[in-house]
Amino acid sequence: MVIEDDYDSEYRFCDRPLEPLQSLDRSGRVLYVGSFSKTMLPILRIGFLVAPASLQPALRSAKQLTDWHSGFPTQAALARFIDEGLLARHVRKTTREYAARHELIVATLERDFADWLRPVPSAAGLKCMSLQRVDTDRTDEALALARAAREGARNSPARVIAMLSVRQALTHAARGDVGDCERLLADAERAIDRADGEETPAWATYFDQAEYCAQVAASYRLLGRHRATDRWLGQALTLQPDERSRDRATCLIWHAGSVLNLGEVERACSLVGQAAPDIKAARSARVLTRLTNLHSKLMQHRTEPAVEALGEQVRGLLAQTP
The missing domain is CATH 1.20.930 (Transcription Elongation Factor S-II; Chain A)
Known part of the structure; x- marks a missing residue:
């Protein structure tokens, strides 16, 4: 059984929303859950569950055993709101608004905080994430952060390990630590080689093969190794x-x-x-x-x-x- 928690698919800024996995289910193996906390109001405290017919009796019994006090007037009002097409109209309107806010935040980060932060590309959800840049004037601080992040992610998926290894390698490159930089790049290469066979959290999917090659090139660029920089940037551009x-x-x-x-x-x-x-x-x-x-x-x-x-x-x- 697969439980699909579709928490932010309504807000997708560059394309149509992705179809949920549940819509592809033909064998009754996907439980689709969600809420109206983001699309409407958190105070509503209303969620929903789309379950295969075979599980519905058991789920109804479990609901009756655990909670007898659902807000029926609120649910009825929300159901009518949906039936009249008002929720779909509300989501279209708020998507435009959130897209504008997302664009403004990213533009501000790139304009005013470019020396410290690098926005992570994203096309959906009510969030923006940025990575700290290597600051050549504060390499001790940058190295401590990079080491802590990598140490805390030892059991993470391979793509995350590759991303954080390259991040620490960049910091060593900025400090001129050639040996440490090359050791971490070798660790990153081993991790990225097995990344496609593992599940990756959504926030790390931007670190694809093209981004990996570009960041390795950036490390060699900081080390002044121009032939290696040339080679890795050529690969990055082919994949970009x-x-x-x-x-x-x-x-x-x-x-x-x-x-x-x-x-x-x-x-x-x-x-x-x-x-x-x-x-x-x-x-x-x-x-x-x-x-x-x-x-x-x-x-x-x-x-x-x-x-x-x-x-x-x-x-x-x-x-x-x-």
Whole structure:
């Protein structure tokens, strides 16, 4: 028997709500439970359970044994509210409102807290989560947090272990601890290799193969290992979905910087050109800051034809307002 607790599927901001597992059940093996605490009011204290016919008599008996005092007037009013289509209209309206709030919170985090926090992409639910960035001026604090998080997650799914191992590796890379960084990256690789065979909590699903490759590249970038950075960023870009404009723009700018450090000026310019559509779509102040820093380095090679040709395009990108 599977108990499906569908607690936030009504609020999905980028696409239609996902169909519940219960709608696919043809064998009477899924119990579908939920409440109206998020869609309506927590004070209602009303939930629901959709059960297979074979279990309904037993569930009715259990209900009568444990609780004789259901709020019948409130339930009747809510049932009428649903029957008249008012709940569906309410959910559509609140979805638009919560989507706007979600967008505002994420935009504020990216604009005002980008040096400390990295929002985790999410498309559903009444929550936003952010990860602490490695702060090169506070690496002792960052390392203590990373170690504590990884130690507390020893029995977590493999994807979570991989994510936290890379997080600690990034902190060591920022400190120049090469041995510790490489040891943790090896741990992360072993964990990510078995992650697809294990269930992953929803909040960690963003750490897919593309994100893993990008974070490994970021570690090597901090260590100044440009060949390894080039290789891992190439893998990340191959795997990165088109809709992740901000992540793709960041990877392409980092990639351009890494090959520039290898002396490949023309290739660096080509990568910036490839990044232009994603930079425009992302409308991110942090991405534009990265582009500004890279452009300053490219201007050291201003006599190169590729740099001269790229100049006007970069100025146009930097002129846009996030």
